[in-house]
Amino acid sequence: MHVTVTNETAEVGTQTAAETVVGVDINEDCVALAALTEHGIEDSIVLDYPEIKEQRHRYFTMRKRMQEAGQTAFNGVFRDKEQRFVHDQLHTVSRRVVEWIQRFDSPVIVFEDLKDMRDDIEYGTRMNRRLHSLPFAKLRDFITYKAAWKCIPSDDVNPEYTSQRCPVCGHTERANRHKKRFKCCECKHQDHADRGAGISVAQKWLRKQADRNVPALNTLPQVRKWELRRQASGPVDGPTVTHHTVEGHQTEGVSGVSDQSTGRSSGVVRKTQSSVMTRDEVSRTT
Template sequence: MSVEIVVQVKLIPEADQAAALSATLHTVNEAANWVSSVALERGVPREYELRKHTYAQLRSWGLGAQAAQHVIKKVRDAYTALNANVKAGHLGKPGSKRGRKAETKPIVFRPEAAQPYDDRCLSWQYDTQTVSIWTTAGRLKNVRFACSAGALKTLREHRQGESDLIEGDGVFYLYATCKVPEAEQYEPNGFIGVDLGVVNIATTSTGYKAAGRGLNRHRKRQLDLRRKLQRKGTKSAKRLLKKRNRREQRHVANTNHIISKTIVIEAERTSAGISLEELKGIRQRVRLRKPQRVALHSWTFAQLGDFIVYKARRAGVPVVFVDPAYTSQQCSECGHVDKRNRVDQGLFICRNCGVVAHADRNASHNIARKGEAVWTAGRESRVPATP
């Protein structure tokens, strides 16, 4: 078994190389927009059928054979994702205005959108930290890239499959797929419960508390800035808004990486497993005051959970998911359940035994105990019955 991760490297092209990369992205995405319109006209056929209607034209525009194939596949994959979102109800109820608009208009690709590259049009030279890459102006050689020592080691040992070229704010990046073997899972010595929230993004039963005031102040500043730019409404404001949104996404991902790494390292150090809440429906379960709702809906809890899971799999740390029902109302000392136990956002006072605790810490202990129960039940279910 292996864990599929994506390693990001930053390209450092010369001026002429940067111009060629930018022109290439603009060309392939313009071609993708044309393929998208053809796909919609023909009822979004399968990839092979779509290729018959578009491949020759793409080649006549100067796209290489592999680049043309990747453009067609990119378009078909985008429509597959759109159909999945419509069926899942992510674009509103069946027949909604938003859903009809998405299904009746061709998908549009930004000029800087990602373009996939396989090993026939992209090669890596790890010793010199350069790549050779296809462009519409010809093959570019000795394009330098920068990354951390750990990322370079991962690329050298585990890179497999395609890499995506993307331009963001005038900077070029390659996102390379790597398949890292999973470590052998050990027998856990207890579980670390992880409670997710708004005031504190993650609180563990071992005492770790992530986020808090500093992060929430940063998010509030970003929200205020977005509102100002949205009210202004000019083209430059919209460009700045997109740039700020991308920066905020990077900030969120970086924060989630730090939180998940800290939790997994602690579990590995103590030979413990990790017990996580089932994330499905978290936004519907939590009842918050109006100012907190934006914070809840803007934070990527699913991304944090995914980061914890893949880092744990790489380290051999067992992970279980538990039902979070009543974890904030139940006393972790005596087990008494009462919604009045949760006095406010941060305070828990048991109505039965009188114990006083931080509300998130109390919930994390309940999640840890549920994790042990789930793990034990899973082991017992795998033991063959005695004759």
């Protein structure tokens, strides 16, 4: 016998009582998470989901070619398939995010307030299409309601300069960031740009609180990356632990760490030798 149970209410903790602030930076192909307390950074991770971007571009190309050929009968079919795929992937990503956040004491999730972001987007036809179609709001909604059932509150901050601000010295300059690489022009700190933005989001939320201290960060933990991808057989599998650092990133005082390649064979979970994740942690996320 199968019984369906629907929860209608949940008691969510207060934001001000939170001990751990988890800054979230949502991007086109990944979401970066950084857990911060008043004593320092607890952990951070970058969760990659490249297939959402790849599949959306694939379906767009297919619809465009059909329109050019005057064959529009299947436009709705392809659009429905695309929406179902993105919907499924976002549920998977949001579930992984909340599972990771649950490990910390009394967390609060802090997002960038991106509700007016599209009003300022004007980068040409192709880039505008990509940015306007990004599911920022849907992913945030999925994370928020899944976290609420776990009694985890959420909040947001002004996203201004979070990706350009150095989380170590506070220097803010557009030249600090180049694509996925962050290098502070002032203190020369290097980092994964999205992870650094997640830390800046958490720091900005702490600065908003009258009775909270923003910790000084001298060194940051190594960047860990998970990648959610679809296997050759079709279903979405758990995360693959890939390299800790991206080329040129500085972690624990080590600069210029080279990029380590990882296999993508079906069903394989790869763990680098210096990984701080245990086998139990990997198994709990799958």
